[in-house]
Amino acid sequence: MxxxxxxxxxxxxxxxxxxxxxxxxxxxxxxxxxSPTDPIEGKWYGTAGFSQDRIETGFEFRRDARGELQGFVYRPVTNFYGLALPGPVKRTGTKYECLEMLVALELSGDQLVGTCGPFQEPIALERTQVLPAELPLPEFPQGPGPRWRTKLGGAIYAPAAVWGDMAYVGTTGGAFDAIRLADGSFAWHFPAGRPIHGEALVTEQAVFFACDDGWLRKLERQSGKELWRYDLGDARVGRLLPHLVHPDVPNAGEFDFDTIAPRPLLADGVLYVGSGDGSLCAVEEETGEGLWRFQTKGKIRSSAVLDGERVFVGSADQNVYAVERSLDTQVWARNTFGPSTSSPALV
Incomplete structure (x- = not known):
């Protein structure tokens, strides 16, 4: 018995x-x-964030196999549906904290209020029976596969330039290739030697592109033969991120990847292209002779645009410039409060 x-x-x-x-x-x-039942256990839903940016947020609290109180986050805007907090939830009276996620809540009846995240966003939650669930992906009919694919041996950051039945594209492997659209085969291959991050400019006779070795090149479109090169002056300008934690390195810890480059702009026989050394260069299209250089205080990684007699270009010095193209003279500069990573748009 x-x-x-x-x-x-x-x-x-x-x-x-x-x-x-x-x-x-x-x-x-x-x-x-x-393990005794805790009054916070269950499902909670409400909003979090500051007044100008409130977003729907939920939590579920339950005990794990060891009896520790665990929290799970629900935030549809960031696709969190039951994301486990990285540490236990500790209780002191009516207050609950998860130090690893900087969550601090206080229980008052059927309401939880407090703060969360590194910016101490206000959060207000109420009990609920249902929390949002991830929506299943819709089923779409399978489309056709690619007609062909060609391995180029390096990452491609810029769109391919298309002219007629050919595509022209550079890679981080330091190669520039002409590829037949019909079957993806190579028409010709030009070894530039350093990464190419920008789109090429293609005309009926020639192809122009900038390379990380510091040269703006003109190639014969049909054969890939180099016709001239112009020194943009940025061969020593690196693309590495700043040191993550070094106290003496400016902007240490930033994660603004530097993976773009300008496409040359051609107008009236003159090429306009920015450089990593901060200059906007005007180059004679036929001979490769430099006409003028307009200097800014930051890298120029985006393409210039033209409107009549003015060239517009953005710089990493947080300005966009209007330059008189016949005189190499600044017309105006406007603070964009951030580095320019795309071309200006004319409307």
Whole structure:
């Protein structure tokens, strides 16, 4: 026969099973102590963020196999549906904290209020029976596969330039290729030697592109033969991110990847192209002779645009410039409050 009894040890309830054997001996097995139910357990939903940017946020709190209180985040805007907090939730009276996620909440009836995240965003939650669930991906009919694919041996950051039945594209592997659109085969291959991040400019006779070796090149479109090169002056300008934590490195810890380059602009026989050394260069299209250089204080990684007699270009010095193209004269500069990573748009 057996008898089930409930006892306590150090204030924690436990369940004991007492067996009385036929021999008259008694054996007792004690189960693990039960974890008391916490008033925060369950599902909560509401909003978090500052007044100008409130977003829907939810939490579910429940105990794990070890009896520790765990939290799970629901935030549809960031696709979080039950994302586990990286540490246990600690309770002090009516206050709950998860230090690893900087979550601090206080329970008041059926409401939870507090802050979350590194910016201490206000959060207000109420009990709910249902939390949002991730929507299943819709089923679409399978489309046709590619007609062909060609391996180029390096990452491609810029669009391919298309002229007639050919595509022209450079890669980070330091190669520039002409590829036949019909079957993806190579028409010709030009070894530039350093990464090419920008789109090429293609005309009926020639192809122009800038390379990280510092040269603006003109190639014969039909054969890939180099016709001239012009020194943009940025061969020593790197693309590495700043040191992550070094206290003496400006902008340490930033993650603005530098993976773009300008496409040359051609107008009236003159090429306009920015350089990593901060200059906007005007180059004679036929001979490759430099006409003028307009200097800014930051890298120029985006393409210039033209409107009549003015060239417009953005710089990493947080300005966009209007330059009189016949005189190499600044017309105006406007602060963009951030480095320019795309070309100006004319409307």
């Amino acid at each position: 057996s008898r089930i009894s409930r006892g306590s040890a150090a204030g924690v309830g436990c369940l004991s099973v007492v067996w009385i054997l036929s021999s008259g001996s008694v054996r007792v097995w004690a189960q693990a102590p039960e």
